[in-house]
Amino acid sequence: MTPSPETDFGALFAPRAVAVVGASSGTGGIANTFLRNLRPGGYDGRIYPVHPSAPTIEGFPAVRSLADLPEQVDYAYVAVSAAQTPSLFQGAAGKVRFVQVISSGFAESGEQALQDRLVAAVHEAGARLIGPNCLGLHAPRARLSFVDGVAFASEGVGVLSQSGGLGVDILRRGQTRGVRFTGLVTLGNCADLATSDLLAWYLADPATRVIGLYLEDAWDARRLFDMLRAAKGTKPVVLLKGGRTADGQRASASHTAALAQDDRLWLAFARQTGTVLVETLDAFLDALLLFQCAAPRATPTRRVVLFGNGGGTSVLAADAFSRAGFTVPRFAAATLARLEALALPPGSSVQNPVDTPAGTLRQEDGRIARRIFDAFALEPEIGAVVMHLNMTVILSYANPRILPNLFEAAMAARGDGADASHFVLVLRSDGEAAIEAQKQRYREQAVAASIPVYNELVEAAQALRGLATYEAYVRRRR
Amino acid sequence: MTAPNSKEACAILAAARAEGRDALNETEAKRVLGAFGIAVPQGRLLSPAPPPGFAAGLSPPFVLKIVSRDILHKTEAGGVRLGLADEAAAAAALAEMGARISALGHRVDGWLLEEMAPAGVEMVIGGIRDGRFGPVVMAGFGGILIELLQDIAFAICPVDALDADDMLVSLRGRAMLDGWRGAPPAAIGALRDVLLRVGGKGGLLETLQADIAELDINPLIVSPAGAVAADARILLGARG
Numbered sequence: 001m002t003p004s005p006e007t008d009f010g011a012l013f014a015p016r017a018v019a020v021v022g023a024s025s026g027t028g029g030i031a032n033t034f035l036r037n038l039r040p041g042g043y044d045g046r047i048y049p050v051h052p053s054a055p056t057i058e059g060f061p062a063v064r065s066l067a068d069l070p071e072q073v074d075y076a077y078v079a080v081s082a083a084q085t086p087s088l089f090q091g092a093a094g095k096v097r098f099v100q101v102i103s104s105g106f107a108e109s110g111e112q113a114l115q116d117r118l119v120a121a122v123h124e125a126g127a128r129l130i131g132p133n134c135l136g137l138h139a140p141r142a143r144l145s146f147v148d149g150v151a152f153a154s155e156g157v158g159v160l161s162q163s164g165g166l167g168v169d170i171l172r173r174g175q176t177r178g179v180r181f182t183g184l185v186t187l188g189n190c191a192d193l194a195t196s197d198l199l200a201w202y203l204a205d206p207a208t209r210v211i212g213l214y215l216e217d218a219w220d221a222r223r224l225f226d227m228l229r230a231a232k233g234t235k236p237v238v239l240l241k242g243g244r245t246a247d248g249q250r251a252s253a254s255h256t257a258a259l260a261q262d263d264r265l266w267l268a269f270a271r272q273t274g275t276v277l278v279e280t281l282d283a284f285l286d287a288l289l290l291f292q293c294a295a296p297r298a299t300p301t302r303r304v305v306l307f308g309n310g311g312g313t314s315v316l317a318a319d320a321f322s323r324a325g326f327t328v329p330r331f332a333a334a335t336l337a338r339l340e341a342l343a344l345p346p347g348s349s350v351q352n353p354v355d356t357p358a359g360t361l362r363q364e365d366g367r368i369a370r371r372i373f374d375a376f377a378l379e380p381e382i383g384a385v386v387m388h389l390n391m392t393v394i395l396s397y398a399n400p401r402i403l404p405n406l407f408e409a410a411m412a413a414r415g416d417g418a419d420a421s422h423f424v425l426v427l428r429s430d431g432e433a434a435i436e437a438q439k440q441r442y443r444e445q446a447v448a449a450s451i452p453v454y455n456e457l458v459e460a461a462q463a464l465r466g467l468a469t470y471e472a473y474v475r476r477r478r
Numbered sequence: 479m480t481a482p483n484s485k486e487a488c489a490i491l492a493a494a495r496a497e498g499r500d501a502l503n504e505t506e507a508k509r510v511l512g513a514f515g516i517a518v519p520q521g522r523l524l525s526p527a528p529p530p531g532f533a534a535g536l537s538p539p540f541v542l543k544i545v546s547r548d549i550l551h552k553t554e555a556g557g558v559r560l561g562l563a564d565e566a567a568a569a570a571a572l573a574e575m576g577a578r579i580s581a582l583g584h585r586v587d588g589w590l591l592e593e594m595a596p597a598g599v600e601m602v603i604g605g606i607r608d609g610r611f612g613p614v615v616m617a618g619f620g621g622i623l624i625e626l627l628q629d630i631a632f633a634i635c636p637v638d639a640l641d642a643d644d645m646l647v648s649l650r651g652r653a654m655l656d657g658w659r660g661a662p663p664a665a666i667g668a669l670r671d672v673l674l675r676v677g678g679k680g681g682l683l684e685t686l687q688a689d690i691a692e693l694d695i696n697p698l699i700v701s702p703a704g705a706v707a708a709d710a711r712i713l714l715g716a717r718g
Binding site: 218222225253254255256257260265269476477 | 501550602604605606608610611612614616620624625628630631632633634637640641644648691692693694696711713
């Protein structure tokens with residue numbers, strides 16, 4: 001019953017005709033909002049509200065039932081009470097390809113029989129079901145989304161989320177961080193189509209370079225494992241798994257069963273598939289952003305150069321990277337000699353972590369950074385360069401050229417090839433609104449140039465740990 | 479690897495099922511391991527009061543263990559004696575343990591007399607059948623402190639050589655295997671071999687997944703010379 005990934009899900013991610021069931025003739029609920037946002041969002045396919053009596057909904061002529069649709073729609077969005085959903089598909093054979101049932105009140109509330117009837121009715125109509133108990137679909141190819149204001153990317157990150165609400169958070173907060181989405185599907189109860197069905201499509205989709213998964217109770221865990229195992233790390237996958245600490249004590253007499261907690265099995269899953277397992281929404285987005293921006297190195301990242309303003313920050317940064325499994329190596333004599341030849345102002349420390357006070361960074365309007373980068377570019381086997389800037393201090397110079405010049409220096413220093421160093425930017429701020437606003441603008445510029453930006457060094461270290469883990473997996477498994 | 483004799487293992491499991499049991503005894507469990515090429519100590523099952531000469535043909539030192547359907551944890555029940563120098567020492571241990579355990583009201587079904595495995599690091603290899611992932615294998619530091627230390631790693635079956643290495647490298651105490659404080663290094667290759675015979679493709683857990691719900695090989699004693707399954711427990715589940 002699994003559709004072939006290339007053909008069938010293409011229609012889901014780029015629907016040319018959609019039906020919306022559950023919008024009312026008044027201002028209504030979420031179905032009205034979804035319908036209302038379609039045209040302003042840029043969706044230019046056919047739209048069919050379904051309503052038993054109203055002639056028009058939100059300005060679109062309505063049809064009375066799915067059976068009355070004048071053509072097959074690729075996607076039907078359904079938000080009516082759970083009990084009504086199975087009967088929607090009467091006489092609607094061949095009218096719908098994919099149905100997403102937003103409504104809750106199914107297996108998650110103990111109504112397994114109702115859920116089974118819904119699946120049977122959808123299959124009877126020749127369609128496949130997404131959900132129920134979810135929130136919607138973000139389909140950039142068709143400029144269609146259940147969330148307004150999130151950009152439609154042509155290349156980037158594809159996400160599958162078993163939680164609807166978290167799906168919204170992923171899109172919105174992810175967009176603020178600079179993550180670009182090629183798709184996001186909220187899957188809810190996975191009564192018919194499961195995470196693994198759509199994962200197969202993302203793995204094959206050329207526009208999707210990175211995959212993010214939020215899982216709760218994955219009944220298809222074994223299939224996910226087999227699929228990712230076979231993929232051998234073709235694409236980076238970041239996994240946020242909810243419920244890992246759930247108290248699922250096994251009734252057992254053996255030591256092995258007593259120790260086989262869920263958390264340990266998901267750690268095994270990650271280690272054996274090269275999946276990057278994270279524990280928070282922020283860490284999930286941080287990892288996705290890094291994979292979106294950085295091309296994995298053939299040699300797993302291990303040695304890191306830290307560079308920026310703030311002595312204490314540099315020391316703490318070195319600790320954070322060390323704890324995350326990286327080394328912050330002392331520079332070779334030749335590198336050190338080149339850095340010393342720059343005769344940086346007093347207060348600068350040219351040994352790694354390189355501490356360049358703001359007074360140093362403002363030299364030559366920030367172009368000094370270019371020469372600093374050049375000086376350690378010849379240091380062997382540097383996997384990543386992390387530049388951290390205290391925005392509050394640098395912006396206090398009121399010289400608008402400093403930051404762009406620092407970024408330019410960073411861009412130029414990146415190099416290329418399979419073992420080019422990663423470059424990561426950390427923009428620190430005091431949280432003051434005006435600084436934050438400027439920081440966000442710089443973040444957008446940097447991410448547009450494929451430089452990932454983090455708020456703190458610990459976050460950068462964690463994201464790089466995920467990338468390095470993936471690089472090591474690919475190196476061993478290919 | 480020698481091809482596993484899964485026919486013999488299946489026969490042992492089927493016989494236990496036919497008797498309505500939900501677990502194999504230690505001897506049966508070790509025969510199943512043996513069928514998959516895992517080294518187990520030479521030994522024999524003795525009656526509750528064996529006649530003299532019961533240790534003939536086995537090389538000391540010996541290990542003597544109670545066999546009782548009433549006792550799940552033999553060590554905790556005081557039903558295991560190690561390092562017995564000869565048959566006389568074994569007979570004395572047998573008399574002492576038998577009296578004490580009978581006095582507690584436990585049946586003595588017999589005794590397991592085995593050659594003691596060479597000294598080494600006490601490891602554990604285990605397995606369960608998980609509802610979502612299927613067979614899952616565990617490797618780590620075993621012995622009686624296993625649940626205190628929890629220095630173990632899991633992997634979803636079938637595991638390959640890279641998985642096995644990753645599991646062993648992830649253990650906090652791995653330096654113990656390399657020869658800690660002047661001890662000779664343990665035979666890590668033999669440990670890895672057991673891990674693969676249990677959790678690998680065509681291994682014990684995958685082959686017998688319909689029958690085996692839980693497996694403990696604890697301790698698996700890994701010496702410089704090899705790895706020996708000194709104790710084993712196999713629990714049968716509802717047929718999967």
